[in-house]
Amino acid sequence: MRIHLHLPGLRPRRRGIATVNAEVRDGIVPAGDQLVQSADHGPAAEHSRNYRTVALIIACAMFMEHLDATVLATALPTMARDFGVRAPEMSVALTSYLLALAVFIPASGTMADRFGAKRVFRSAIGLFVLGSLACGLAPTLPAMVAARLLQGIGGAMMMPVGRLVLLRSVAKRDMVSAMSWLIMPALIGPILGPPVGGFIVTYLDWRWIFWLNLPIGVAGFVLTGRFIADIREAGAHPFDGTGFLLSGMSLGCLLFGFEMASRSGEAMLALGLVGTGLAAGVLYLVHARRSEHPILDISLMRVPTFRLSVIGGSLTRITQGAQPFLLPLMMQIGFGLSAAQSGMVTVATAIGSFGMKGLARRILKRFGFRSSLVVMGVLATASYAICGLFRPGWHLSWIFAVLVVSGFLMSFQFTAYNTIAYDEIDKERMSAATSFYSTFQQLMLSLGICTGAAALHLSMLAGGRANPAFADFSAAFVAVTLISLAAVFTNLRFDPEAGGEMSGRR
Structure with a gap:
């Protein structure tokens, strides 16, 4: 009162x-x-x-x-x-x-x-x-x-x-x-x-x-x-009109190039689009260094927690982008399930995500961002690699359990990355940071689909198969999980006390 x-x-x-x-x-x-x-x-x-x-x-x-x-x-x-x-x-x-x-x-x-x-x-x-x-x-x-x-x-x-x-x-x-x-x-x-x-x-x-x-x-x-x-x-x-045009050209060509690369017979078009996107990206970097307020502020990468979150999160999102492409495809082609049946199996990942909601803060408060991201990163990578070992002989309950754990671990990682990224960002730069972070998030998820599809096709070509076999899915899962495993080295570079106020440790 x-x-x-x-x-x-x-x-x-x-x-x-x-x-x-x-x-x-x-x-x-x-x-x-x-x-x-x-x-x-x-x-x-x-x-x-x-x-x-x-x-x-x-x-x-x-x-x-x-x-x-x-x-x-x-x-x-x-x-x-x-x-x-x-x-x-x-x-x-x-x-x-x-x-x-x-x-x-x-x-x-x-x-x-x-x-x-x-x-x-x-x-x-x-x-x-x-x-x-x-x-x-x-x-x-x-x-x-x-x-x-x-x-x-x-x-x-x-x-x-x-x-x-x-x-x-x-x-x-x-x-x-x-x-x-x-x-x-x-x-x-x-x-x-x-x-x-x-x-x-x-x-x-x-x-x-x-x-x-x-x-x-x-x-x-x-x-x-x-x-x-x-x-x-x-x-x-x-x-920033010039930056708007250059970034739009760069990102549009890169996204289209990644999307085309996942299709058969579109390799040359995909290569041309990616090349054009990279060239426009270089021009944008030159422009951004000269502009006082560029539309995508590259100088944000000088902030340690933001930079490490962008790099580690990008590597992890490649795996996350590939998973919704590879897993339903394996369930329908390899296991012979319908789209509705495979959806009932893969919904286990969503259940794991819900389970994470109440535990993330407790884990981060107890162990901090750095230790949690390192340990959870290894466990999440291992759980997604296990998905490549799924076979019809596996009991459905075991498959469901692995996917629940995978959803929990991956959801925890993204919660931690999306939070720690803004720990050292000044309020005046918060809007620039969110647009920058979201741009890379979308780009990496699209690259994940491309990476998963490319690994699957390469394995099929190596085996001389017209349709993917279980060995091809295993190779694709291993390829994308090795990329996310590399994020562990980035996570080790976080300061042990980073995000202390956010996690409740300080």
């Missing part, structure tokens, strides 16, 4: 930002009111008690995005028949979405600073919902491509800006718990996508793939306005 004394002759004390923060925390100022970031505190509500609500709202939006990104592949043959085109031509519906992501993710930080993270996040949800509606109503393939571009613009803003909203709304001491909620969509969406898509295509119209996003998106739009404060930095930087 507050007691206000009004003494004659004394003017009321000015309401500083700390007072405003306290009033937001106590529910006096509505969450929808605009706040400016304080000079000495990151979040506007430093000890907010509703961080779980904020995290869940953002997680639901991201789950919608990740599910949609993977569920579509199952429906492409059916969609091709309805549009009157060949099935391979439908790949443009996937690549158009990737193009929008590549171009607009780097711009997300600048947009959030200029217009406010809450406003941009709500607009991103709105664009994604409108794009989903347009996809469901699309009568032709060109209309579908245009709708997917609109959807991709919304998706490009949702991922990094949603993380920025969380970073600005949650105290450091609650960051591990909040990130454990936020990381689950990235792990669960790609796993649930194929079986959900198979169910919809089998029993419903393929258009329901997109219409399912509507209630989730509308709920997220409303809840964002109700529970999330509009916190923004004062003095937004000018937009």
